[in-house]
Amino acid sequence: MATILVTGAAGFIGMQVAEALLARGDRVIGIDNLNDYYPVSLKSDRLATLAERHGDRFAFHPIDVADDAAVDGVLATMDFESIVHLAAQAGVRYSLDNPRAYVRANLAGHLNMLELARHRGSPHLVYASSSSVYGGNDRLPFRVEDRVDHPLSLYAATKKADELMSETYAHLYRLPQTGLRFFTVYGPWGRPDMAMWLFTSAILEGRPIKVFNGGAMRRDFTYIDDIVAGIVAALDHPPADDGSVKAGGSVTPHRLYNIGNNRSEQLGRLIDLIEAACGRPAERQMLPMQDGDVKDTFADISAIERDLGYRPTTAIDVGVPRFVEWYRGYTGS
Template identity: 55%
Template sequence: MTILVTGAAGFIGAHVCRALLDRGDAVVGLDNYNDYYDPQIKRDRIKALCPDADIRVLDLVDRDGLAALFDEVKPDRVVHLAAQAGVRYSLTHPHAYVDSNLVGFVNLLELCRHRGVQHLAYASSSSVYGDSATPPFSEDQRIDQPRSLYAATKAANELMAHTYAHLYRLHSTGLRFFTVYGPWGRPDMAPLLFSRAVLAGRPIEVFNHGRMRRDFTFIADIVAGVLGALDHPPEGGISPESAPHRVFNLGNHTPVELERFIAVIEQAAGRPAQKVYKPMQPGDMVETMADTARARAAFGFEPATPIESGLPQVVAWCRDYFGDRA
């Protein structure tokens, strides 16, 4: 099996590449190494996690380059994790989201369609639930009131994938990730931001005065979910109602109070956090919680890592990787 992984130098992408290689798949990755955060972290991540992976430097908006890669590699399946991430960044850099998450996604859909890809598994986000859903979020709830442009692009991806499944029988699966964390994580997200700040004795900004709950999901559980979904392509008949497209929540199903989250970091770091309480940020959600029954039934998804064992690994990695730069 030849698997193409987009966003291969990203947090989830590099861990997925490692898992695919370990089980014997042929893996080709692509990443544009953009500067949304320090590209050196991405290079170091690849060097540490999957130095044996074939990673190409390529942007999804490069249609000709992407087509040439598909023609060369001839992937059987695609794991699409490349995207412009971040809720708050979308407030100031909207065109980056349109280019990567919309234009890039159409380019990928077209190539999967025309090159006979068996299954496309792509990253969506818990952000799609917005204001219209209530916890626990289930895949059957509405997603038509997003709180950010980032969330809107991810909801659009799901609609676009369904359309290609309906029109062209492109088998595809959307994966709604819930606040993924772990070693080699994204430095713009709370687990690393807070861990580094506490280790260095810097203050942390606690939004909505700490009254937030997140369904933090450890990277190993997410990788298991990605591979489980990839290995179980959706079936579909000839009717529009049976288009071969499905969407799954991949979360821990255990929302954690932000103050509890910080307390676990404090304990792992061996020092107290200096908290600066702030109002709610535009685009953020007060609570996320995944209903994972559908993924459990489809491919046995069972997240098994609580923050009490996952966060100390993040703190230890930050101490080791950043050192005095924490």
């Protein structure tokens, strides 16, 4: 039985990673700053669910990963092995109006986790990156080997910066790390700022939905269970460090993977499925593309499939009705 530190444990993905680790018998120390980017009540309900199901094998501490004094002070007395670092300020659009929140949470927070892992001698740090790093890349599907030096939002820029910081720590301190570029995660306990939740709530309440770029957008929608399976597989297989050298320098114990559904779906098809699950049509308000957004995403998952045996199993035809069913039960809609 291992003890794992999960940051962002009150978040959408963090809660369900903690659930998977606890369900297999691990202990989890969860931290989260419980900010009000979206309703704290949802975060509290996630934490309450974990505590109810797993008792004293789940310990939660309200810590901001960007607060180095809190990270160093509170966590200094706790024993844990590997770290799953999922805490971040999320959202492309929010970064346009609140840039400093991203510098603090995503840059300072990531550095603090690197320092924590370094000084603890952690066997593995798994961290969240994002498909946003690909920017306006028009070659599909997105490959890990593609250039990612033209981010279209500050959120994307901070995620790329996190990858660069991790590479530096892997080189200097031989810290084993795996970075995962998530592609449009959805499912039960999801985030209220994402399309799946926004569309479902609006349709059920009889409000129009905002469809950007006239609906001419595609996304690699990835169900939460598939994302969690990939994170746990990565956690269980830290990159080896054999000290080998290639042209340009040493091979570091740092891997990057796309983690998606390996299918790019039309936005209109997603809306059709939500309408069917809700049992009523949507009023579609067609709007232009938003600043910082991208037209298409599509994950090449060949690397994580080859190395970790990752294979997503949930198509949106199955995942969307599951989300709508959960949403209706949670909100009483």
